[in-house]
Amino acid sequence: MTQRTVFFVSDGTGITAETLGNTLLTQFDGLEVEKTTLPFINSAERARSIVDYINFVATQSAVRPLVFSTTVNDEVREILRTVNGLFLDLFDQFIHILEAEVGQDSSHAAGRAHGGANTARYNARIAAMNYSMEHDDGASTRDLSRADVILVAPSRCGKTPTTLYLALQHGVFAANFPLTEDDLENLVLPKVLRGCESRCFGLIIDAERLMQIRNERRPGSRYASLAQCSYELRRAEQLYQRHGIPYVDSSNMSVEEIAATVMQEKSLRRQTF
Amino acid sequence: MTQRTVFFVSDGTGITAETLGNTLLTQFDGLEVEKTTLPFINSAERARSIVDYINFVATQSAVRPLVFSTTVNDEVREILRTVNGLFLDLFDQFIHILEAEVGQDSSHAAGRAHGGANTARYNARIAAMNYSMEHDDGASTRDLSRADVILVAPSRCGKTPTTLYLALQHGVFAANFPLTEDDLENLVLPKVLRGCESRCFGLIIDAERLMQIRNERRPGSRYASLAQCSYELRRAEQLYQRHGIPYVDSSNMSVEEIAATVMQEKSLRRQTF
Numbered sequence: 148m149t150q151r152t153v154f155f156v157s158d159g160t161g162i163t164a165e166t167l168g169n170t171l172l173t174q175f176d177g178l179e180v181e182k183t184t185l186p187f188i189n190s191a192e193r194a195r196s197i198v199d200y201i202n203f204v205a206t207q208s209a210v211r212p213l214v215f216s217t218t219v220n221d222e223v224r225e226i227l228r229t230v231n232g233l234f235l236d237l238f239d240q241f242i243h244i245l246e247a248e249v250g251q252d253s254s255h256a257a258g259r260a261h262g263g264a265n266t267a268r269y270n271a272r273i274a275a276m277n278y279s280m281e282h283d284d285g286a287s288t289r290d291l292s293r294a295d296v297i298l299v300a301p302s303r304c305g306k307t308p309t310t311l312y313l314a315l316q317h318g319v320f321a322a323n324f325p326l327t328e329d330d331l332e333n334l335v336l337p338k339v340l341r342g343c344e345s346r347c348f349g350l351i352i353d354a355e356r357l358m359q360i361r362n363e364r365r366p367g368s369r370y371a372s373l374a375q376c377s378y379e380l381r382r383a384e385q386l387y388q389r390h391g392i393p394y395v396d397s398s399n400m401s402v403e404e405i406a407a408t409v410m411q412e413k414s415l416r417r418q419t420f
Numbered sequence: 421m422t423q424r425t426v427f428f429v430s431d432g433t434g435i436t437a438e439t440l441g442n443t444l445l446t447q448f449d450g451l452e453v454e455k456t457t458l459p460f461i462n463s464a465e466r467a468r469s470i471v472d473y474i475n476f477v478a479t480q481s482a483v484r485p486l487v488f489s490t491t492v493n494d495e496v497r498e499i500l501r502t503v504n505g506l507f508l509d510l511f512d513q514f515i516h517i518l519e520a521e522v523g524q525d526s527s528h529a530a531g532r533a534h535g536g537a538n539t540a541r542y543n544a545r546i547a548a549m550n551y552s553m554e555h556d557d558g559a560s561t562r563d564l565s566r567a568d569v570i571l572v573a574p575s576r577c578g579k580t581p582t583t584l585y586l587a588l589q590h591g592v593f594a595a596n597f598p599l600t601e602d603d604l605e606n607l608v609l610p611k612v613l614r615g616c617e618s619r620c621f622g623l624i625i626d627a628e629r630l631m632q633i634r635n636e637r638r639p640g641s642r643y644a645s646l647a648q649c650s651y652e653l654r655r656a657e658q659l660y661q662r663h664g665i666p667y668v669d670s671s672n673m674s675v676e677e678i679a680a681t682v683m684q685e686k687s688l689r690r691q692t693f
Contacts, residue, residue, distance in 0.1 A: 151522070160680040162680070163440070167439070171514055173533055174529065174532065175527070178522060184690050187684070219447065235517065241513065244506070249448055276580070307549070307553070308546055311588060315585055402545070402588070417438070420674065
């Protein structure tokens with residue numbers, strides 16, 4: 148199949164254009180694409196320049212480029228629309244329907260989705276991030292009452308990425324604690340977490356996958372052996388069940404899915420930034 | 421103005437629906453909204469249940485709810501479409517245009533955008549995250565040659581959130597180093613970074629904002645004084661200029677904008693997950 152060039156164009160960061168385009172593209176199995184993001188296209192001059200660029204790229208291929216745009220500025224969008232490719236713009240498709248429903252014209256202000264600095268919200272997000280960094284891997288027990296959620300799991304089951312994602316993407320105050328061999332043997336939570344069961348959430352993962360991950364860290368160790376991984380995971384699951392801690396098997400889940408599952412299970416408010 | 425209830429509905433994590441809806445909503449100044457995300461609506465039963473829920477909520481308000489959906493499954497989407505509200509679905513708007521262009525039917529598989537586990541890509545992302553955690557705030561000088569970018573700035577200018585965002589959202593190997601008083605006085609980079617100038621990127625921030633952030637950490641200290649903040653920022657800018665290090669003033673920028681700017685300036689490939 149001929150490779151398609153794909154451009155994500157925006158007068159802001161390009162994140163919405165990427166999200167929109169990638170979500171659509173995942174629906175086409177086997178489609179080979181070469182993706183480029185072009186952020187901050189916020190003037191007529193820049194728009195003309197990237198139209199020239201995309202048109203040049205288009206001459207190198209038998210098929211037209213796909214251009215996913217989230218461009219608010221009308222002048223810029225009208226220039227982009229002249230591109231020699233399939234031009235799909237979020238605002239083109241939705242904004243008029245929304246204007247009619249809301250009974251209000253839209254502001255056509257660029258860079259709002261992931262831009263600007265609402266100081267209070269920025270600070271809340273950074274506070275969540277600092278909290279989650281400080282409370283990674285049981286590093287601190289200070290201020291645990293502030294945690295929205297406390298992830299628990301054996302080492303290398305995905306606690307840290309989930310914690311950071313919850314903080315950075317959703318403003319959640321997340322702590323995480325490893326389950327030690329003692330905890331697992333006795334089927335108890337780490338001492339400092341007793342009484343916090345209702346805010347705990349557990350992770351498990353496929354034993355072979357855990358073995359592989361641990362072997363990258365400490366090759367050939369007992370810690371990384373399949374027997375040890377299987378034992379820890381089995382005991383972890385028993386521990387969660389005994390203490391009524393909800394948990395998921397994260398083996399086939401993305402960080403986004405684990406985070407969304409945790410928030411749903413714990414009824415946490417999802418903030419967006 | 422009457423408050424609108426807004427629902428983000430998806431058969432996956434809901435991230436795309438939130439991104440789509442929030443991007444559109446930011447264009448309506450003064451619109452008061454109450455947002456709820458409903459992820460993993462991936463069966464007819466769940467769809468019927470949330471339609472009932474949204475319809476109930478709708479009876480409590482003088483205006484219809486706005487429902488932003490990214491639902492791939494046709495059966496689920498047809499049920500959602502019956503909701504008593506404005507129903508806007510990403511696939512409804514775009515998928516047929518894309519199918520015609522690509523000459524291929526779409527797969528209608530749910531949860532692809534932020535779901536599933538492509539092990540190689542997952543591992544690459546986690547490797548970037550581990551690297552960036554290890555190299556936060558100059559904590560490690562090991563393997564610096566692996567860094568795609570090295571952020572430098574005085575303390576509390578936004579290095580850590582930018583670093584983590586670059587890693588988690590875009591798979592970038594990012595390190596960051598604070599500029600110490602000695603570095604600033606002598607207008608030199610930390611020793612370990614000499615020779616790495618081409619991969620460095622600097623941050624500055626408004627002096628009063630820095631004063632405020634530092635005062636939250638160490639109230640009333642010399643470190644947090646306006647004089648000290650102004651001095652450090654002035655010298656940092658001189659240092660960047662002297663060594664040809666690109667930099668931005670992050671005062672009015674979101675983490676997303678800083679990250680997008682860094683990637684653009686350094687021509688880093690943006691990965692999406």
